[in-house]
Structure formats: structure tokens, C-alpha cells
Amino acid sequence: MRLYCGDCTVYDHLRCPTHRIKEWTGSFFIATSLKKLGLRIQLGHTTGESCILPHKSFNDNFVLIDTNGIHEMVVDFCGCETSQTHTKQLLCMGWFPSTTVDPRTAATFQLLHCYKILSFESKASTYEFYHSLVCISDNVVPLIQDRYESFMCMVREWQHLKMLKHFGRGHDPVGVSGTKEGECAVLCPACPQPGKNLPPDWKEAPKAKQWLYSLFVAIDANFRLKRQNISSDEVDPSLSEGWSYFMEEKKFKSHLKEHLSETQEKSSCLNHNAMNMAETKLSQGLAATGLGTRPNGVGDLQKGEKYINMDYLFFSTLHNSHLDVLNVSYDISLSESYHISYLCLFIRFFVPNFHLPAHINKCQTLFSFNFARFVGRTDGEAPERGWFNINLVASSMKAMGPGCRRDTLDNHFGD
Incomplete structure (x- = not known):
């Protein structure tokens, strides 16, 4: 002093x-x-x-x-x-x-x-x-x-x-501009990744062991992460073009535009409002009413949890998957009208345990983890725990421009 x-x-x-x-x-x-x-x-x-x-x-x-x-x-x-x-x-x-x-x-x-x-x-x-x-x-x-x-x-x-x-992008011979979609996302260490954490002969495993090499796909949506109709992608673009958790925005919006006129059928097997609120007036003045997520496949929801949004997110995460068995967990399960090669993949659909009581009795039997073999003792609600951590940023996300919001959420998802 x-x-x-x-x-x-x-x-x-x-x-x-x-x-x-x-x-x-x-x-x-x-x-x-x-x-x-x-x-x-x-x-x-x-x-x-x-x-x-x-x-x-x-x-x-x-x-x-x-x-x-x-x-x-x-x-x-x-x-x-x-x-x-x-x-x-x-x-x-x-x-x-x-x-x-x-x-x-x-x-x-x-x-x-x-x-x-x-x-x-x-x-x-x-x-x-x-x-x-x-x-x-x-x-x-x-x-x-x-x-x-x-x-x-x-x-x-x-x-x-x-x-x-x-992610070492500055040392790649193709440079930063050669970064591929999802290349800057942290992969789940528990998920089977061929060439990384699976034995070389995993495809030749006997039938009794093949369930060990199945991919568990959990899908969910969050309606707290709204965004007001502020700015635009031209004024406020994202710094990464689908390199992390959010998908490439132009292709996503182009896909939604093609199916804009389609009216979604009302659900008859559940009491959740996620689907049935899709055409309500609650979305007026909002550019995004929520967020749907899967690793390497995060995207905005415009009017509730519409199939057209959620299924695009779902398929965008699978285009690089080389596994033969998929266990899909979604709180309202998936529509039957989407195209997956059933000849090449063995796919089972489940509804997470917390959301299951909102469905009719038949669904509670067919899509329950409790009655299925080769899935272990799981509730399928892992995304909800992730949302609990991310909900605290909802208030600051609402007034952000589209690019800033995506980049900020990408960083929080990475953490």
C-alpha cells in the first residue's frame, strides 16, 4: 500500500x-x-x-x-x-x-x-x-x-x-470453409460410433449380442426457447452453417416451405397439446415457438411440435449413421408416413415413461420401455434433463436475432 x-x-x-x-x-x-x-x-x-x-x-x-x-x-x-x-x-x-x-x-x-x-x-x-x-x-x-x-x-x-x-478446424488441409455439417458437435461417448468405440468385427456379432450395437435416438421439443420476430437471417446470419448442433438453416427452411400448405392431422391417441396446438394462434408474433433437438439436428419450431419439423430433425441426424438397429424414443412417437429403409434397419419406437400415461392403453403397452427387450432399464427422458439446464437462458434468447440465437445455443449445447 x-x-x-x-x-x-x-x-x-x-x-x-x-x-x-x-x-x-x-x-x-x-x-x-x-x-x-x-x-x-x-x-x-x-x-x-x-x-x-x-x-x-x-x-x-x-x-x-x-x-x-x-x-x-x-x-x-x-x-x-x-x-x-x-x-x-x-x-x-x-x-x-x-x-x-x-x-x-x-x-x-x-x-x-x-x-x-x-x-x-x-x-x-x-x-x-x-x-x-x-x-x-x-x-x-x-x-x-x-x-x-x-x-x-x-x-x-x-x-x-x-x-x-x-475441433482442429484450423489444422485441416481444407480449412475452416471445408467444415462439414455436425463436425463441431461433441459426440456422446456412450453412443456406438463405428471406428471409434466399437470392435472391428461388430457387424459379425451373433444375434444374441447385436443389441449391444444399437443406437438409442431420443427426440424432444422445448417450448420455452421462443424467439420474437426480430431481425432476419440476412441481417443476422449464423457464423457456422450447421457445423455444430443446429442444422443448416437454408435447407431446413426450404423443406418447410415446400410443405407449408399441408394441414397436420390431429392426434387421437394422446392428450398432450404439443401436436394439437400446432395450428393455434399462440404463435402469432413469434418467429419460433420452440426448439426440437437431437445431436447434430437442432431446429426451430414455428407452430407447435409439427411432424414436418420434427421428422426433418430426426432424419438429419441419421444420414451419417452406419448402425443397423435403432431404438427411437419420442414423447408422441413418429408418423408412419416417413421413409426409412426397413430392409436395412431394425427400428423400434418408444414413448418415454413420463409421457406414456398421456397416451391410450394400447400405446402404453406397445411403446413402453418396461415391456421391451434389449433396451435396459431406461426411462427415455434424458432430453428433459438437458432442457432443465438450458431453460435458464430462455429469457435472453427471446429477443435475439436468428443467427445470434443459434450460435449462443450451440455453445450452451456444446458445454
């Missing part, structure tokens, strides 16, 4: 430019900043060195967002002949720029990682987190420069790049 003169304080903070400084007036301490004391951060050189051709940031002002608040500072970019771009100079400092053209704002890697973990664990929204930083900064920042929109962009880009990094 020693006191230092202004020059010593500046020198000592060349490596710690985001420390919050107070100045003694003779009677009390007042908040000041390293910028006011004359600190200039030189990028592209060793700490303490100066550049002979420094390029000042726009208006000689730069905003850095860190875990201890929002800081105004003076940054000089290196202008030497061998210098890197301004973006790379910031990245070498561990600062993530808000734009690649004339960056004036950045967030530290530490802050972006901190928010990523916090959002997964507490489901705190970007708005809440940013304004917590404003409070830490003595609520002065909004009066100077509001960087909330820039922060939202940095968070989204950071999480997208981290996803690509975790």
Missing part, C-alpha cells in the same frame, strides 16, 4: 495497464487513470521499447474491457516496415479486437474466457455481465463511450473461434 509518484506509477504499469489507480489529494483518494497519468501502450515491440514510426489509435483513444472494468487508454500500433496488422498486434497482447478494420475497442482473452464459463454455469446474459463491468467502472463508462454492442460481437466471435479451435 505504498504511495508512488506519477512517473513511477506509469513505469510500473507498463505490464499491467488495466490496474485501477487512485490519487491522494492531501485529504482523500480520488479515482484517476493511467491514461491521465500519461501511460502509452506500445504494441509490436518488447515492453518498455518505443517504435520509431508509431501509429496512434483513432483519436488517440482506445477502450479495453477487462475483468476489473472498462478502461480508456492510449495505444500506439507499430508502424515499422516489418510490422504485423493492427489486429495481430492486439492478439499478440492477448486482446481480442472488436473489428479487423481500424480497431478502437478490444476485450482481454481472460475476460472472454471468464464470461464464457460464467454464462455456461450461471446463464448470465451478455447484457447483465457487461453492465456489471460498468458498475465496477464507477458507472462512468456509459457517459463516455458505450461498448455494449462491440462486446456482444466480440463474445460471439470468440466463442465461434474457440469452437473451431477445439
